[in-house]
Amino acid sequence: AMNLDPRLRREKVRVAREKEEKAGKEEREKREKEEKEKNEKEEKERIEKEEELERKTKQANLKAIKDKEKKLLRKQKNLFRKLAMKAFETGGENNWSSLIEANDEVEFLVDKLDLMTLPALSSALGGSEDNLSVSGIAVVRSAYQSTKSGAENVYLQEQSSKLKRLEAAALKEEAEKAARAPKPWSTAELNSLHKACKKYPVGGGGKWDIIANYINQTLALPVPRRKEECLKEWNVILRKNSEQASAKYEENIDDGTQVIQEDKKDDSGWSSDEISDLQVALKKFSSKIEKNERWSKIARFVATKNKKECVEKYKEIRSSLKK
Numbered sequence: 646a647m648n649l650d651p652r653l654r655r656e657k658v659r660v661a662r663e664k665e666e667k668a669g670k671e672e673r674e675k676r677e678k679e680e681k682e683k684n685e686k687e688e689k690e691r692i693e694k695e696e697e698l699e700r701k702t703k704q705a706n707l708k709a710i711k712d713k714e715k716k717l718l719r720k721q722k723n724l725f726r727k728l729a730m731k732a733f734e735t736g737g738e739n740n741w742s743s744l745i746e747a748n749d750e751v752e753f754l755v756d757k758l759d760l761m762t763l764p765a766l767s768s769a770l771g772g773s774e775d776n777l778s779v780s781g782i783a784v785v786r787s788a789y790q791s792t793k794s795g796a797e798n799v800y801l802q803e804q805s806s807k808l809k810r811l812e813a814a815a816l817k818e819e820a821e822k823a824a825r826a827p828k829p830w831s832t833a834e835l836n837s838l839h840k841a842c843k844k845y846p847v848g849g850g851g852k853w854d855i856i857a858n859y860i861n862q863t864l865a866l867p868v869p870r871r872k873e874e875c876l877k878e879w880n881v882i883l884r885k886n887s888e889q890a891s892a893k894y895e896e897n898i899d900d901g902t903q904v905i906q907e908d909k910k911d912d913s914g915w916s917s918d919e920i921s922d923l924q925v926a927l928k929k930f931s932s933k934i935e936k937n938e939r940w941s942k943i944a945r946f947v948a949t950k951n952k953k954e955c956v957e958k959y960k961e962i963r964s965s966l967k968k
Contacts, residue, residue, distance in 0.1 A: 765804030
């Protein structure tokens with residue numbers, strides 16, 4: 646009789662359904678947890694690989710700079726030695742009393758002076774064997790005395806400052822020349838560009854300056870990337886992505902398969918990514934900003950829609966929320 650009681654049957658069905666729903670919920674939560682952990686692990690590994698690539702690229706760039714400086718220093722040392730010995734052989738006022746004395750003082754200076762001060766002494770000796778100036782011996786010997794005693798040498802300081810200014814101007818010219826010439830982007834630079842654009846969403850004022858600085862500082866690039874280069878390369882990436890999406894669309898149509906969901910747009914022509922960008926922009930740019938200026942910034946942030954389209958979509962979303 647109890648088995649025939651409809652209330653008991655309903656209760657059994659309810660309990661069984663709740664048990665089934667609970668089991669299903671636990672299974673979904675388990676799968677979601679596993680999927681989340683998997684995604685987090687993959688993202689962590691991806692970030693670690695990018696950071697390792699950035700670290701290696703930075704180390705390689707710094708090593709290249711140091712190797713170049715060492716090579717230049719060796720060149721300057723050899724030039725100074727050659728000019729000093731040539732001046733000693735030629736003879737003149739304030740000359741060294743012996744080859745040993747000349748060699749000792751020259752080697753002392755070679756050991757103590759750097760890439761900014763050695764060229765100053767070579768310059769005092771004429772800068773080359775063809776333009777040898779024995780009067781520079783007095784400058785060299787004065788530099789030896791002051792360096793040995795730890796005193797400041799006015800000539801070296803002045804020449805060093807002059808050389809630094811010339812070097813800075815030469816580096817600037819070299820950088821500008823290199824910047825004008827098209828230079829392919831390395832994998833590390835592209836990864837850094839992606840990371841910077843994700844970290845600093847484009848659309849705000851001065852963002853491309855920030856993105857360029859981020860790439861240059863992260864990778865210690867010997868020739869810095871300019872903001873114009875970053876913007877140009879990012880547009881190339883976006884265009885390639887768009888072309889790939891179009892190719893995928895055509896491929897799916899030809900095969901008779903369904904187009905991937907990410908490429909679909911709603912009735913008003915907005916994709917989910919564009920709607921997401923609009924929502925981010927609405928939060929990013931406060932309503933306290935002057936109305937026209939605010940919507941201009943929002944449109945720049947969304948990038949693929951103009952100001953009027955953004956306003957209309959916002960009204961459409963707001964209207965649907967009120968229903």
